[in-house]
Amino acid sequence: MIKHIRIKNNSTVSLWDIPLLNYEDLLEQSISLLQDESCHCVNYFGYPHRDQLILICCIANDREHLITISSSVINFNSVLPSFTHHHLAFHLFEREIHENFGIKYSDHPWLKPVRYPFSRADKNSRIENYPFYAIESEEVHEVGVGPIHAGIIEPGHFRFICDGEQILHLEIQLGYQHRGTEQLFLKKNNLLQRTHFAESIAGDTVAGHTTAFVNLWESLCNYDAEDHLQFSRTLALELERIAIHTGDLSALCTDIAYQLGSAVFGRLRTPVINYFQRWCGNRLGKGLIRAGKNNYPFTKQLGDPLKRLFDEYERDFIEMYDEFKTLPSVLARLEKTGTVTKEQAASIGTVGMAAKMSGIPRDIRVSHPHDWYERMNHEPVIKHYGDVYSRTQIRKEEILQSIEIIRNMIKSIPPENKKRKELSFPAPDLFGISLVEGWRGEICHCAITGENGNLVHYKVKDPSFHNWLALALAVRNNEISDFPVCNKSFNLSYCGHDL
């Protein structure tokens, strides 16, 4: 008996239309759906409702471009068999449900805290008493890094268990950045404030998270964004991808002490983020994307300098990258370092670059296209070795691909509709989901509205949520001195995970 409802990306469904299953049936159905390789879980969360907990599981089918939604109601004090026991990709979702609502799992292998939310069920679970994995042995030693990062970026604690220079195990403890983002979406009633929260979920994914939020909001309000809005959102997403990927290449060069690459890629990133400044007055693209409107319409006067910018950028970029990829000392550091196999990546459910590097074609731009991507025939960049060099190559090829996308887009800029429809308010009792391919990978926002159309639940999932575990697996059996370059090659978000 299969009971679920299937919807497209950026669409809504009435809460009462989501089939309610027994927990055991939900488990069985989800596991059987995931046996299809083109399916993966995009979100699985609990939502408290009248002394009970409603579990909502969203599984995306990449081949059929549909998202399967199903749910179950459980009591707060129940002890349940875990999904994780059958499919590891659920481990963080269930840890989160356990942490937030105190649901116990009988066979979860790794039931540890995730991010220490203020409203957590067990107030005794604190950041200082995290139950680290340990090996009792005279031969191995532990190295603890952080929570203060050497480059003071964001806090996170990394605990290595090493045999000499070799890493046997890495455990990553996050949660230091928890700000209660999801709760803030509910507390503040103002759309502008909520958009600001979306912009601040992860500072390097402003366009990604904001697009996810406004698409979700517009679908809750039953508002069809006109071409012009879709166009500028897609353009912002691609510009962000180019800027961050270029910056990452520069940072990778810094980590392997290749000064020339570090300097040149660093310089190349600047004109791209400066273009954002020119377009909307902020180098990170804040203020650009708004639900139902666009304060900074994209015109031909903005298109021409962008075309010139990329003509210059592409020439220098290719020259530098050719130099970079032919240097033996660079390749010696990148190749076969930090490998994640396809089996590992599939079992833990990685997304974005962390999936594409190991031969998993997971790209929302193809599988669940939104905005302008619906008009494109996008081909994701896929690599197969899963090492640092694969992630580097993906960055380079995606940059060139994005430049091509932008060139094609600005050939025909849709005119701004001055008399566009006003945005109304969200309809009551709706469930909405929005998937966006940010530069790091799949971003998923889910929202539930209450009786009078107020937001009653908001769920954010940054791609880093899945991918941190991939980093922990990648560094196993590598040298501890290769950890920084592995870490940088994933470039995961701390605040995106901690929310």
Add this chain to the structure above:
Amino acid sequence: MDITGILLIIATTLFFPGIIIRIKSILSGRKGPGIFQPLKDIWRLFRKGAVYSETSSLIFQIAPAIYFSSVLAAISFIPFGDSPGLISFKWDFVCFAYVLALGKFFMIISSLDTGSSFEGMGASREALYSMLVEPAFFILMGSFALLTGYESFFEIFRSLHFGSYVSYAVGVLAAFVIVIIAMTENSRMPVDDPKTHLELTMVHEVMILDNSGFDLGLILYAANLKFAMYGALIANFFLTPGKEWFYSIPIFIGVQILFAMTVGIIESFMARFRMNHNPQFIFAVTSISLLIFLGVLFVTGKFIAA
């Protein structure tokens, strides 16, 4: 006895690190700081007090001073052209190597003294690389002792350059070996990256993470002195004895500047090695020393006789 050499080495430390940084800046398209900026930074550190952790003992407090004085003592062994160093006796280059090793030993135990897991890691790496680089230095100096028939720095360098063309080739190879030894001993690229902020990849820098203020200034200045000291060794290969000071001093300074520029260029255009490739690289230096040794055996005819 002549202190010209020591004065010149100290003069070299004024501009040596500045040239490296300037070259790296220019080659990466930046203007870069002034030549004397690294020295000003050290001077700033000298005017500060040091902070000591409660877990560290006396060793941690005295180690920087011992390290610094060991480098100073090693410098006094270095001759300058046809004048010997402050200290000169038979087999003094063995003493030279172990005076340096003594300073390094204290730095290693002082980093273990902090009890940090990072610093222990750095100490283990530093000890390994110093150990591996030692044969290269001794084979090199031993070959020269064999070539010239003398046993001290001063006499070896004084009698150099009186052989065949092979001995010039040996001189160039020796300069190369000394450059690599200096890069390794000073924890520069490609063995170590002095600029990195990532503790896990550091060798020397991670050992001195806990040092601050005056102590850190001493350690940084000692690194400059070491560079200038190895530069002086290289310069000695090219200082033909008997030349007037107005030849030898410009040659000395010129060699030091070239050395600094070489370091800057190497650090600009390549990535550093993966940690487990470093021992291979250092072994390669040892094999070049062996090549010099074989060359010397040929020149002296001992190879054929054997």
